[in-house]
Amino acid sequence: MNQFYTPTDHFSLLPALLLALFGCAILMLDFFVLPHPRQKRWLIFFALLGEFFAGLALYRQYRFLEDQSIPALRAFSDGLIIDGFSIFFNAIFVAAAVLVAIISYRYLEVEGEHHGEFYGLILLAQCGMYFLASGTELVTIFIGIELMAVTFYILVGFLRSDRRSNEAAMKYLLLGAFSSGFLAYGFSLLYAITGSTRLPKIAAELAQRPATDPLLLLAIVTTLVGLLFKVGAAPFHMWAPDAYEGAPTPVTAYLSVASKAASVAVLVRLFLGTLAPHRINWEPMLAVAVVLSLTIGNFSALSQTNLKRLLAFSSISHAGYILLGLIAGNRTGLTGICIYLFVYTFMNTGAFLVLISLRQKGMTGDDIDDLNGLIHRSPGHALLMALFLLSLGGIPPTAGFIAKYYIFLSLVETGHYALAITAALFVAVSIYYYFRIVRAMFLNEAGQLLPALPGWGARVGFAVTALATLAIGLYPEPIIRFAGTSLLR
């Protein structure tokens, strides 16, 4: 028996195992142990406990790699890999999930929705992401993606009494299923070409094929389409604004941060690892996607009045920046991707957290006008929002600057000057719409809305996100080193 499930397998699977276990345990507790609505608030501690143990298992994996000083640990006969890259991305997922769990506490109270399923689903979605960061086998990756996506379909539609939430879930489900079809087609072609589902074997087989192989081109196109959809990059971004707007705000944060990071992890592993020899095929396609994402994301964001929609379009453009690192594809580019996603986790979640704090019963508070004169009502929130928006815009000394700096550096290093200049121009555009929000908060007349209510969840969330955004911006050394250890190859 041990032949099929070795201690190594167990060790490499442990974080996902813990997440799934705690996810199920929360559902059970919700149903059997804590039946009273008032008791259900305690479920968040089980969610955090699960994250703690998963983080611990990840840390043990990290220590193991350090102690043995081996670059990677392979398990499940090349089905799963533990390397710096997977650990880094899983750390992002843990951070995102913890933040989302904390910030959704109050949100669920306000909306009067169930706690149990929500936390359970957050953990289970992260379980799917684990396989995206660590999977090196096509079937595992595909099922991981589906695991994540199905959970998000549910989470997006979690507010059943809200028509927008239902509509968003429906759109996301239909388009998501369509894109999964593309991905499955691409994966099946890869399998047909190489006769294996394991990435190392596929890479070895593909290296022997000519770059002009039309079949391989077809496989690359379909795989790319499927993954770009999940990342939310143009021209496959149509779902993003509606899903972001309709979803419960914590889910929007989770979706924009963790789901994006997980899909980028797959993109990086596939395209910089397995398909690296065929760069000539995929680089132009990716470049087109990047330019489109930047254009559509930034220009559409200009005219938005709904904050969640605005952040959705801004996240499309951020996907463009992240993919730029993939086009550069060198050490700096990869470090840039890692840092970008890490930083993005904090600053974007922080921005959504401000929206959540402003939300009160009977009031959504996600129009730009709702922020009018926020500096008079709740100065703390206004300042924090300004910080996150500056960071999203990429202005020093915030963390967003470091992230963009690495991306641009990698582009210059690899000689992609045209792309670098285009991207730089779009940074200017983005600053315009971020400052629209800042202007509303600081200069506009105050509205009649109530000030935001403080809560422990919001306090902790603000402390973590703001601290991370500032600290990484001022002293980026440790995170750069951490990201540096995560390089593939």
Add this chain to the structure above:
Amino acid sequence: MNVDLISILGNFYVLTLIKLGLVAGVLLTALAYLQWIERKVIAHIQLRVGPTRVGPHGLLQPLADTIKLLTKEDLMPSHVNKFFYVLAPMVAVFFALSAIAVIPFGPKINVFGIETYMQLSDLNIGILFLLALSGMGVYGIALAGWSSNNKYSLIGGLRSSAQMISYELPMALAIASPLLLAGSLSLREIAESQAGFMLGFIPRWSIFQMPAPQLMAFVLFMIAGFAETNRIPFDLPEAENELVAGFHTEYSSMKFASFFMAEYANMVTICCLATLLFLGGWYPIVPSPVADYIPTLVHLAGGGMLIFHGLQPARKWDKYTMPVFGVAFLAVGLLFLVPFLQPILLPLFWFISKVGILLFLFIWVRATLPRFRYDQLMHFAWAFMFPVSVVHLFVTAFLVALLK
């Protein structure tokens, strides 16, 4: 015997065609007579006499019914969805009759030097094939209910689809546990795995077989089987006091007969399957030398009784009909003693008698039990049958892994 003829007969396609003709003829006749038996048995249970008019003891009643159904006007209601309305009975009867193709009636036999299995085709996924067919059978009823464009029919069709889907689960799980004992999905191999005796006298049938006797699975399977065939106490789809005649309200003539045939064919299939999975297929209940004489004894006793009744006729025609049947029984009984027919007839006897007993059980239940209410039916499936069959499967798997 001409050598060429044997080689032609031994050809796969020719042989299959011959077997097909035999099986189809026997099956269709049996289906017709099953109806007669059902009416007779229920009548006697309820202290009536049942059909007596056509032929002695109503024995020609099935023939009369068939002629009646064939010659009746085939109504096509004006409000139905014509395509699906015509398609539905065909679907129902097609999938119901196809099931017989994979059911083995006996072991490998040797007729005039041609070796063949008493089975139309030995799929090594036979049991899965049957499950697939039973799943497809739902379409016939559901479509009939929907295309009739009649609210009673629709409710009947919906009820039956829901019921069949719900009971397919415990049924599949109940089937799975004897498969663990047999270690095969081929029905022939499953039956063969139950040959022999434990301690010299207990047959190694699945319901007795160590280490995990499947009595519980057998009961679950039969209950699910009742539901799958829409029989009382689960005949909600055609509950006449609520739904007129359920999904086949709008059907007449041969289309109606098709549903009728499908129901009885499904019943036969379920009983054959239960026999093969749980009751040792064609293997006798006692060890060989004794078992070889049982069929003869049974037939001789039956024949003797018939002749005895013929000598003291209760009705006018009994003094002619009873002795004729009695003599026929005696002749059949003696046939079982012919050595070269024995390898064919003995397994057939055991198989058919087991199936017959189960079919009798179906009829018996119909004559005795009242109908479920619909919510009870669904609750029973999901809250009792399903968990019990899951637990049973786990226990069986555990025992088999541990002790085998």
Add this chain to the structure above:
Amino acid sequence: MDAILFFLFAAIAVVSAINVVVQRHPISSALSLVGVMGSLAVLYLLLGAEFIAAAQMIVYAGAIMVLFVFVIMLLNAGAEKSPRKGWILTAVAMPLLVLFLGMVSYIIQRGFPNAPLVVFGQFTGGSPKDVGMALFTRYLLPFEITSVLILIAIIGAVVLARKEME
């Protein structure tokens, strides 16, 4: 014989698949899809993947599609109205579709220059035992994750369908 059967059922599969899209009534579409599933199962059977064939029939045709049909009947969905499309759109789209399909099939045809031809009856790794061995050894991990995926799907159904909280 095998080749004839293959082409017969491949044709049925393609025609049914087109019928799924062309038919206006949801029941007709759903049943055409059953036809696709059924003919696919026969194709699997011809290729020697008997367990997959049976699973295809039991799971897709026998369970999932029955539920589809069930729900369509329950909602009593009528034929959908034909959307107003200009003939120009059709005239442009149809050749493009044919072109795309032709291109894909050409690429796939030429893409496997040295691939061995499929010989019917040669593949014997499709028995339940082989499938089980593959699932529980080589593909153990995806298999187990799939169970989590199904669990989530069930939870999702419950979450989205439960009654309003008081």
